[in-house]
Amino acid sequence: MTAALAPATVLDTAEWQARRRDHEERVDAWLTPHLARRRRGEKHPVEDFLFTYYSHRPAQLRRWHPGAGVELLGADRAEFGRDYRATAAGVTLDTDAVRARRAESIRWIRSLLAATAGRQPHFGCFGMHEWAMVYRQTQAEVRHNAWPLRLSPEQTAQAVEASRIRCSHFDAYRFFTAPARPLNLLTPTRETQHALEQPGCLHANMDLYKWAYKLSPLVPGELVADAFALAREIRTLDMRASPYDLAALGYPPVRVETPEGRAEYAVAQRDFAARAAALRDRLLAAVPA
Template sequence: MTAALAPATVLDAAQWQARRRAHEERVDGWLIPHLARRRRGEKHPVEDFLFTYYSHRPAQLRRWHPGAGVVLRDADPAEFGRDYRVTAAGVTLDTEAVRTRRAESVGWIRSLLAATAARPGHFGCFGMHEWAMVYRQTQEEVRHNAWPLRLSPERTAAVVEQRGVRCSHFDAYRFFTPPARPLNLLTPTRATQHAHEQPGCLHANMDLYKWAYKLAPLVPSELVADCFALAREIRTLDMRASPYDLAALGYPPVRVETPEGRAEYVTAQRAFAARAAQLRKRLLATTPR
């Protein structure tokens, strides 16, 4: 059964234009340094990740949408895209047309978000997924080979073998080196993603950004940006806890090979999970059954 539609929010021109400017200014704080590095041919393993791993282009992130159920007075529908229509009150997103056209993908995302939200978080992985991505590789073979490993390849492999790997996230697992995959407690696949995704996982919480932009323009651009902001912070922890030495870039390591480092990691992981739960709840609110 489709949920009853809430009354529309009507924004006058000054209100929605102010929201659009605030969104663009916020996003520019992330985009301008990234685009400058791209022009110089520089790569940053932390700051550039969200722009290279995910398919959402910088211009798409910057473009403002009000979300479903919002009417914009004195607006031009052509300025917003094909899914907007003119009503007596103003310009608004044709929500039902978007949901109908994208019913399969919206339903898939909603069911994944709901399944993830319904299960408890697990906090015992200690970031070993990043270590499994370099397991038994030489410095030349690792993905970010412009940056050194904190430990020797032999010692890195020993940490993986001693700690074990408990990764539930397919899109992390698929980057494991072949000898690391049998060491994982699970064998996640795309087909089992709904069964394995859990809310303590850094990568599942980082992926809220992906689900947000894939739900756009049903979700407001501010929510997409909120998910991006969380993903950016999670990526920082992810790489600080990784086997890479990024101290020269200003990222002191979280030494998960030590008890102190593991405790620090879990504290941050729990805080991110709490923030992600609120974003997941907001995303689910945009996709009623």
């Protein structure tokens, strides 16, 4: 059995405790209002989405990890958990053990990230996936039925039918209504995810948060929080461009049913794609093959 490599980075007690404190304070700004709404039984279609759609619990998001190859001086292994091993002066992540235990998952995620990064982005969807999720439904049937649609059901259907829907993201496509699915130019499945996922897709870029937390604790907590912050912004655009009227919540619509709205959406989508590309590269670098 080979000896574990020495950590490449050493943080003294003040350094790592400051990083952990900064991470917790940053995350608390997102968690506190969400948890308060949950106690009151209130739902928010934008701010609560990342906590309900994804499986990462608030307490897990708040928990800081230094990432692989970092030694924390003066730290207690009991405080950091089973994934850490004691050193002469503190603790470090037992990277070899974590990678061995989760090898298949890591390979799958890295393969998806690399395939997506190597593909040309597509910017012509204009957020119509959200419209396809309410296509030919009544107000009572739509997912966020506490909030009205901006257009009538017939006008909403016309907007969908007038669009060239090319959704490549399986987890978005699976929420399409049954009559909307044949209108999509693609039929994404879990099995074709590596072949279809592309870096211009809002949902693929939002999912960087999922891949970041699934790669934890190999990636630092700050990277998980950065991915969450981007996903939160993307969700805001997603719902502003959706058929829902959320103006009362402070979200003016991006009217993708108009040329002006589509142009506005495309500019934002390109910005998100560039920022997501940098995050995707950081994830791949944090967990090398």
